Amino acid sequence: MQYTDIVLDHFKNPRNQGELKDADGVGEVGNPVCGDMMKIYIKVGKDEQGQAVIEDIKFQTLGCGAAIAASSMLTEVAKGLTLDKAQKITREDIVEKLGGLPKEKIHCSVLAQEGLKKAIAQYKGETFTESKDTDDAKHAHC
Ligand code: FES
Numbered sequence: 001m002q003y004t005d006i007v008l009d010h011f012k013n014p015r016n017q018g019e020l021k022d023a024d025g026v027g028e029v030g031n032p033v034c035g036d037m038m039k040i041y042i043k044v045g046k047d048e049q050g051q052a053v054i055e056d057i058k059f060q061t062l063g064c065g066a067a068i069a070a071s072s073m074l075t076e077v078a079k080g081l082t083l084d085k086a087q088k089i090t091r092e093d094i095v096e097k098l099g100g101l102p103k104e105k106i107h108c109s110v111l112a113q114e115g116l117k118k119a120i121a122q123y124k125g126e127t128f129t130e131s132k133d134t135d136d137a138k139h140a141h142c
Contacts, residue, residue: 003065004099006073011065016075020058027118029111029130036063036108038071040115044083044123052083059112066105067112073097074112083120089113 003011020041030037038061045055057079059071073094078086094109095101101109114130121128 003069003102006097006099007066007069007101010069010072010098014068014072016058016072016079017060017068018058019060020056023058023119025119025121025123027115027120027122027128029114029118031063031107031111034064036067036111037061038063038067038111038115040071040074040112040119042078042116042119042123047082054078054081054083054086057116059115061111063111064105064108066101066108069098070094070101070109070112071115074109074116078116083123087117087120089116 020043022043023041024044025042027040028038039059041058041060042054043056044052047053057075059075061067061071074089077089077093077097091106091109091113094113095106098109118128
């Protein structure tokens with residue numbers, strides 16, 4: 001499967017790439033198999049109902065094109081969402097928004113999603129447990 005135009009666009013023009021110096025939560029996850037690394041930064045604010053929302057989000061990744069595209073798309077989807085909704089973003093959501101990813105690149109989207117969950121957990125003071133998806137991803141062949 002070839003990369004979709006959406007994937008290529010996000011790879012060439014990544015959204016929200018960089019570091020958030022005053023982040024309220026940071027999630028870093030890595031893939032020891034291919035050495036890719038994902039870091040998600042979030043700034044948390046309040047919406048009109050007083051619910052915690054992702055006011056700003058940025059990512060840094062040392063990874064492949066799919067990892068960059070998935071992180072970029074994740075930040076676009078998550079920005080403005082309540083933390084509860086952002087925690088429910090699945091890898092399928094990201095892959096679907098990208099118009100699909102080659103099967104062997106699915107684990108790249110898993111890292112982005114897990115990075116966000118870890119950042120939210122850090123903000124909430126919760127213990128982050130890697131999902132089985134991430135564990136599978138670590139054993140995926142890059
Ligand atoms: S995360 Fe391993 S190749 Fe993309």
